[in-house]
Amino acid sequence: MGRRYIFANQKGGVGKTTTAVNVAAAMAAWGFRVLLIDLDPQSNATTSLGLDPRRVSPSIYEVMLELAPAQAAVRSTRWKGLSLLPASPSLAGATVELQALPDARARVLRLRERLAPLSDGYDYLLIDAPPSLGLLTVNGLAAADGVIVPVQCEYLALEGLSQLMQTITMVQRSIHPRLVLRGLVLTMYDRRTVLSRQVAEEVHRHFPRQLFPLVIPRSVRMSEAPSFGEPGIFYAPRSPAARAYRKLTRLILLGDGVP
Amino acid sequence: MGRRYIFANQKGGVGKTTTAVNVAAAMAAWGFRVLLIDLDPQSNATTSLGLDPRRVSPSIYEVMLELAPAQAAVRSTRWKGLSLLPASPSLAGATVELQALPDARARVLRLRERLAPLSDGYDYLLIDAPPSLGLLTVNGLAAADGVIVPVQCEYLALEGLSQLMQTITMVQRSIHPRLVLRGLVLTMYDRRTVLSRQVAEEVHRHFPRQLFPLVIPRSVRMSEAPSFGEPGIFYAPRSPAARAYRKLTRLILLGDGVP
Numbered sequence: 001m002g003r004r005y006i007f008a009n010q011k012g013g014v015g016k017t018t019t020a021v022n023v024a025a026a027m028a029a030w031g032f033r034v035l036l037i038d039l040d041p042q043s044n045a046t047t048s049l050g051l052d053p054r055r056v057s058p059s060i061y062e063v064m065l066e067l068a069p070a071q072a073a074v075r076s077t078r079w080k081g082l083s084l085l086p087a088s089p090s091l092a093g094a095t096v097e098l099q100a101l102p103d104a105r106a107r108v109l110r111l112r113e114r115l116a117p118l119s120d121g122y123d124y125l126l127i128d129a130p131p132s133l134g135l136l137t138v139n140g141l142a143a144a145d146g147v148i149v150p151v152q153c154e155y156l157a158l159e160g161l162s163q164l165m166q167t168i169t170m171v172q173r174s175i176h177p178r179l180v181l182r183g184l185v186l187t188m189y190d191r192r193t194v195l196s197r198q199v200a201e202e203v204h205r206h207f208p209r210q211l212f213p214l215v216i217p218r219s220v221r222m223s224e225a226p227s228f229g230e231p232g233i234f235y236a237p238r239s240p241a242a243r244a245y246r247k248l249t250r251l252i253l254l255g256d257g258v259p
Numbered sequence: 260m261g262r263r264y265i266f267a268n269q270k271g272g273v274g275k276t277t278t279a280v281n282v283a284a285a286m287a288a289w290g291f292r293v294l295l296i297d298l299d300p301q302s303n304a305t306t307s308l309g310l311d312p313r314r315v316s317p318s319i320y321e322v323m324l325e326l327a328p329a330q331a332a333v334r335s336t337r338w339k340g341l342s343l344l345p346a347s348p349s350l351a352g353a354t355v356e357l358q359a360l361p362d363a364r365a366r367v368l369r370l371r372e373r374l375a376p377l378s379d380g381y382d383y384l385l386i387d388a389p390p391s392l393g394l395l396t397v398n399g400l401a402a403a404d405g406v407i408v409p410v411q412c413e414y415l416a417l418e419g420l421s422q423l424m425q426t427i428t429m430v431q432r433s434i435h436p437r438l439v440l441r442g443l444v445l446t447m448y449d450r451r452t453v454l455s456r457q458v459a460e461e462v463h464r465h466f467p468r469q470l471f472p473l474v475i476p477r478s479v480r481m482s483e484a485p486s487f488g489e490p491g492i493f494y495a496p497r498s499p500a501a502r503a504y505r506k507l508t509r510l511i512l513l514g515d516g517v518p
């Protein structure tokens with residue numbers, strides 16, 4: 001049974017996609033079978049692995065609407081062990097279609113049902129969520145075992161954490177009691193600014209046991225990588241951010257008790 | 260009749276809130292009567308002006324659901340000429356409630372109707388949109404005269420522009436033919452990186468006539484300002500980013516033929 005993690009935070013631009021892509025890549029490089037699932041209509045995870053979201057079909061949209069089985073949408077990538085369930089812009093329409101379902105539980109459990117047949121084929125299934133707490137993200141939370149929360153080292157990124165925690169609690173209480181907060185990870189840390197340090201201290205104060213003991217430094221190499229269609233840890237393997245993503249991945253694997 | 264602009268881009272973290280807040284502040288400082296409307300459940304524009312979104316009531320949520328008239332939710336701020344129609348986290352629930360309305364046009368025209376009584380009291384109404392192309396943003400597009408698109412100087416920020424343009428075209432064709440693209444503005448430009456220059460060139464190539472002829476430089480002073488509850492142009496008036504926001508505001512006012 002593959003472990004399933006979702007990278008979620010409704011604050012935009014905090015590094016959800018970059019973290020999901022690089023953790024997936026690091027795990028695959030160490031021999032794990034990983035499926036990255038793009039659950040964002042922006043399809044940035046799909047682009048980051050070199051595919052054109054406008055040309056992928058079937059994608060997660062067809063899977064969510066039961067037009068295709070999940071396995072039919074899975075694609076292999078250039079990297080051994082790393083597979084992708086891509087998104088396309090049509091995913092923006094899925095929310096309205098799911099909202100129209102008569103049964104409230106069916107609306108939020110659709111992704112979990114559609115992914116169930118896939119779980120045994122992978123060691124990890126990693127979900128990249130959109131910047132919202134709407135139906136797509138709730139589907140992702142219901143389908144995951146744990147939540148990994150990237151937190152940008154910016155003041156405005158602090159604000160939304162309580163709303164996110166409330167949503168996780170709501171999902172635990174209503175449909176998925178075993179969902180856990182796997183951890184928070186500080187991203188785009190700039191050691192030259194006081195702000196980064198202040199935000200890091202604040203997050204540590206509120207989440208002392210759930211904050212991964214590292215920071216992902218700001219590094220332009222990370223933001224260049226998507227234009228080459230490859231994960232930052234392959235594009236610039238010796239960059240400080242790449243080293244930090246490998247450390248984060250080791251901590252996730254160790255915490256899971258994976259050999 | 261006040262002019263209405265929406266700051267929209269579904270890509271997260273590109274500077275929508277920062278741009279809306281600083282343009283609103285600059286206009287108010289030059290004597291215009293400005294209403295900033297926070298249409299994002301994250302309520303970052305509300306926080307950026309020093310209010311606590313969890314304590315504001317009524318907010319835009321009650322206005323959208325016809326529980327309170329817009330005027331009742333408007334608050335004055337510390338700065339003369341600058342008023343705020345705040346958001347609160349409850350706004351996240353508005354989408355589901357609007358979606359339940361039987362008439363498709365009523366769903367997307369709600370904000371426009373609710374703001375109509377306000378227009379004469381202000382020179383400008385500026386709307387800060389959430390990072391999505393869902394019902395809230397479509398309501399904002401239907402209520403606006405023009406769209407201002409902040410574009411972060413990052414590769415992934417380029418990807419989503421075509422989806423945004425398609426959504427604007429859809430709104431023009433279905434409900435609001437007079438909606439215009441007022442302009443794009445490059446944000447968080449870092450002149451030390453090749454990436455910023457490449458993205459700027461790419462945006463200029465695709466939108467030569469609609470790109471405002473300036474860049475908003477990356478500046479930590481801008482991201483510190485929200486923690487003090489004040490716009491960056493007041494918190495750090497001599498910073499390069501503050502100067503750039505004043506220039507942007509001048510260009511908007513000049514283009515509107517406003518004395």
Ligand SMILES: Nc1ncnc2c1ncn2[C@@H]1O[C@H](COP(=O)(O)OP(=O)(O)OP(=O)(O)O)[C@@H](O)[C@H]1O
Nearest residue numbers: 012013014015016017018131218219222223271413
């Ligand atoms: N460590 C880093 N250093 C520098 N830039 C980074 C870093 N991590 C991510 N970025 C860049 O910051 C931007 C935002 O990151 P990303 O797109 O991963 O965030 P996100 O939370 O997935 O955004 P969205 O909310 O739109 O889904 C991207 O342009 C990305 O390339």
Ligand SMILES: Nc1ncnc2c1ncn2[C@@H]1O[C@H](COP(=O)(O)OP(=O)(O)OP(=O)(O)O)[C@@H](O)[C@H]1O
Nearest residue numbers: 012154271272273274275276277390477478481482
């Ligand atoms: N010129 C700038 N220089 C440095 N930091 C900036 C600048 N403009 C904005 N920021 C910071 O970048 C982050 C993202 O900006 P902002 O929140 O305004 O974007 P947004 O598009 O409104 O995000 P969302 O998609 O979550 O609504 C914030 O922490 C903000 O303080």
Ligand SMILES: [Mg+2]
Nearest residue numbers: 016017040044
């Ligand atoms: Mg993303």
Ligand SMILES: [Mg+2]
Nearest residue numbers: 275276299303
């Ligand atoms: Mg915002």
